[in-house]
Amino acid sequence: DAGITQSPRHKVTETGTPVTLRCHQTENHRYMYWYRQDPGHGLRLIHYSYGVKDTDKGEVSDGYSVSRSKTEDFLLTLESATSSQTSVYFCAISEGGFQGGYTFGSGTRLTVV
């Protein structure tokens, strides 16, 4: 998707290992979000950022941490991956305010074995 890229696109990792997913934007948007998508649950917000070094928890933040040291990058870290964290992870960006929609990345499919 234009202006936002996620890496890697696919990853298989073992239980207990740390994993970091990267979201990179070229739109200079203030707001960035991490969601996970699981069958039957739609998308659920993990963490979001409203500026460099400014982050907050979402609905399902347990087991995840985030960092934003630059406007363009938002990292999601699973400190010790568990099988319940097998999911598709989406990053999204927004200009903010109350009127705009989000732009989503193409997703990272993470499998924890």
Next chain:
Amino acid sequence: SQQGEEDPQALSIQEGENATMNCSYKTSINNLQWYRQNSGRGLVHLILIRSNEREKHSGRLRVTLDTSKKSSSLLITASRAADTASYFCATTHVYNNNDMRFGAGTRLTVKP
């Protein structure tokens, strides 16, 4: 927990027919948005309707919002095979625009 609940979960129609999807939500909202997701892809923003609006149009899309019933509908007119996708409603809480909650989606199949 999900904020929006779409209905039906799956919908199959013929090309040229209209498709209507419904969304119900639970709390007071600032706005309601609809997104489309093609298989294996990210979500694409379709349309946003504010809490003080009742109807909005964009091309073949028509969205209505009834805040008294906490419900919205998405109508796609003259559907095409390319409209085959999952459709999600999402709501932003009146006090936190960054907490956007999605429903589980409606899977639309348009047969050529």
